[in-house]
Amino acid sequence: MMVTIGSVPLGPGMPKICVPVVGRTIDAITAQCRDLVHAAYDIVELRIDFLAGATTPDVSLAALTAFRRELPTAPLLFTFRTASEGGEQPASEEVYFQMLRYAIETDLIDAIDVEYFHDQHEISQIISLSHTHGITVIVSNHDFDKTPPLEEIVRRLIGMKHLGADAAKLACMPRSPKDVLTLLSATETVKSQYPHEPLITMSMGKLGAVSRISGEVFGSAMTFGSVKESSAPGQIDANTLQKILEIFHC
Numbered sequence: 717m718m719v720t721i722g723s724v725p726l727g728p729g730m731p732k733i734c735v736p737v738v739g740r741t742i743d744a745i746t747a748q749c750r751d752l753v754h755a756a757y758d759i760v761e762l763r764i765d766f767l768a769g770a771t772t773p774d775v776s777l778a779a780l781t782a783f784r785r786e787l788p789t790a791p792l793l794f795t796f797r798t799a800s801e802g803g804e805q806p807a808s809e810e811v812y813f814q815m816l817r818y819a820i821e822t823d824l825i826d827a828i829d830v831e832y833f834h835d836q837h838e839i840s841q842i843i844s845l846s847h848t849h850g851i852t853v854i855v856s857n858h859d860f861d862k863t864p865p866l867e868e869i870v871r872r873l874i875g876m877k878h879l880g881a882d883a884a885k886l887a888c889m890p891r892s893p894k895d896v897l898t899l900l901s902a903t904e905t906v907k908s909q910y911p912h913e914p915l916i917t918m919s920m921g922k923l924g925a926v927s928r929i930s931g932e933v934f935g936s937a938m939t940f941g942s943v944k945e946s947s948a949p950g951q952i953d954a955n956t957l958q959k960i961l962e963i964f965h966c
Contacts, residue, residue, distance in 0.1 A: 719882045719914050721852050722791030722826040724758045726883055726914035730965040731931035731939045732758040734793060735954050738766040742782050748944070749786035755943045756958035759827075761793040764815075765803040770796065771811050773818050780824040793854065794819045795829035801858040813838045820849050827852040829885070832876055843880045854916065855881035859888040863895035863919065869902035873917075877910060883937065885916035890923045899927055900934045907935025914938070928952060929960050 719726045726732060735757040739745035745767065752760065762783055769775040783792065796815050797803030807815070812834065819825055820842070830842050832855050839855065846853045855876040864872070869886060876884035884906075890896045899919040907915055914937035919927040928939045928951070939961070941954030952960070 719852060721759050721793060722789075724791045726916075726937040728937075729932060730961050731937055733941050733954055733957055733961070734759040734761050734938055735941050735943050736761045736763050736951075737783065738763045739779075740766050740768055742767075742778055745779055746782050746786055749783055751943050752787065752790075756955045757941065757943070759791045759793055759938070760787060761795050761829075761940070762825075763795050763797060763804075764819075765796045765798070765805045770805065771807060771815055773815075776815065776818060777822060780819070780822055784824055791826045792824070793827040793829060794825040797829070797858070798831060801831055801833075801856075802860040809835055809838070813842065816842050817845060820845050820851055823849060825851060827854060827882075829854050829856050830881075831855075832857040832872060832879075836879065839879055852882045853880070854883045854885050855879055856885035856887075856916075858886075860920070861889060863888045863890050863898055866898050866902045866905070869899065869917075870905050873902070873906045873915065874909070877913060883914040883916055887918045887920055889921060890919045893923065895919065896924050896927060899924070900930065903934045903936055925952065929957070929964060932961075932964060 724732055737748045739748050764770045767779055799806040830839055843853050857872050873884045896919045903917045915935055916938045917936045931939055940951050941957040942951040943954050
């Protein structure tokens with residue numbers, strides 16, 4: 717069965733473009749949503765960890781409400797990236813999973829990001845709750861310091877799938893061109909084993925930019941572009957990214 721985020725399928729062909737909203741206030745979130753009017757994107761990621769007070773349910777709800785007021789039909793990926801994986805705020809295990817549950821139960825989101833290196837039982841419960849609400853689950857891992865060995869990248873991506881992820885995501889920082897090749901090779905390895913299940917991978921920074929445009933070749937179903945503000949190093953302007961992907965897709 718095809719995995720979708722809202723009405724957008726994550727399948728073979730040209731990777732879907734996801735753009736982040738990274739406002740630190742509700743007004744900033746609103747303004748960034750309005751900036752997307754003329755942008756090329758398929759999915760929007762609300763990086764709620766950028767928002768001050770995001771771990772408070774009322775603040776999180778206010779952000780989601782503001783987002784939906786501006787973009788009522790946009791496919792929405794909800795993400796709280798913890799500080800340990802390159803995010804803006806720390807969160808205890810209890811607070812982290814409480815936030816995810818609350819976001820799911822609002823029924824205002826289409827997909828949710830769940831970090832892989834948390835309690836596996838809690839992750840399984842989040843996946844089950846998400847599916848009850850018709851929400852797609854991306855299980856993810858981010859390494860802003862290095863690129864793990866190929867075997868470790870493969871192990872993590874397959875581990876995410878075994879947990880029940882609808883899509884497995886891994887992003888890492890290259891220190892050499894060889895690191896970029898390692899990430900791409902690991903992507904192809906896992907995709908060859910799970911040809912009908914979406915993967916999302918990227919090598920970050922300027923060195924890894926090629927990985928953001930080569931998903932159709934190696935098996936990554938989604939890529940991240942930016943509109944004025946970025947959420948990770950190496951993101952390409954979304955409109956430029958679309959043009960490049962269309963050239964690769966011809």
